[in-house]
Amino acid sequence: MKKVLMVCLGNICRSPLAEAILQSKVDSKEVLVDSAGTAAYHIGNLPDKRSIEVAEKYGLNINNQRARKFVEADFDEFDFIYAMDKSNYNNILLLAKNADDKQKVKLILNEISQDNHSVPDPYYGGDQGFENVYNMLDKACTVIANKL
Template sequence: MTKILMVCLGNICRSPLAEGILKSKLSKDFIIDSAGTANYHTGSAPDIRSIAVARNYGLDISKLKGRQFVVSDFDTFDLIYVMDESNFKNVVKLARNDQDIAKVNFILNEIHKGENFEVPDPYYGGDQGFENVYQMLDEACEKIAKNLL
């Protein structure tokens, strides 16, 4: 069983969206979760704008709860997708060895190999930013799902 973790800063905007999108594309034979590199929103539901954009596409992420990335996530997950450079640096800083680091990749590298493009944080923007992020993540998750199936 493949286990995949999506990581952003607070685990309320991008990573819960990515979790919900990828879950919708894969069977229950896969475990998908999300986490944040910071503890600002531990225990909180996703941002209402993330919930709304997901709902527009038939996905319900409202029951997800924010949590912080921990070192043991390297043991639990096979693939760890980060949203931006800051997330990458924070996750890799906790890595214990090269095997841990090898699990970490920018999610948009799935569609732009080796470019390390970032998924912008829509938190301080308007609704269109959440829509744009959804579209980016949907494309990347589609590619991830095709590669895993």
């Protein structure tokens, strides 16, 4: 089984959406998808209500997800680690024990463009920000699912 981890800052906006989107595109018997945050602000909390709403709009349920913090052991558990932005990418790399760990980490939008673009954090924006993030992640997750 392949294991994929989606990582953002608080694990309540972008990474829960990425987790659900990718999970909807793969066979759950072959691919496990999870998400985490590099910060501990929201451990145990549900995703942001705006993430829940945009997920539901597209037929995805993220109400069972709970925020957790990215930990060093995630390098051993997961085959692929996708960061939502450069800041989280760098924070993940700080916990890497070796070159193998570092090779697992990628910026998620580099799956659709090699420009090192970040998925913008929609937390302080309006509802349209969540819609935009969903669409970006949907495109990237389609590419990832095809590779898996």
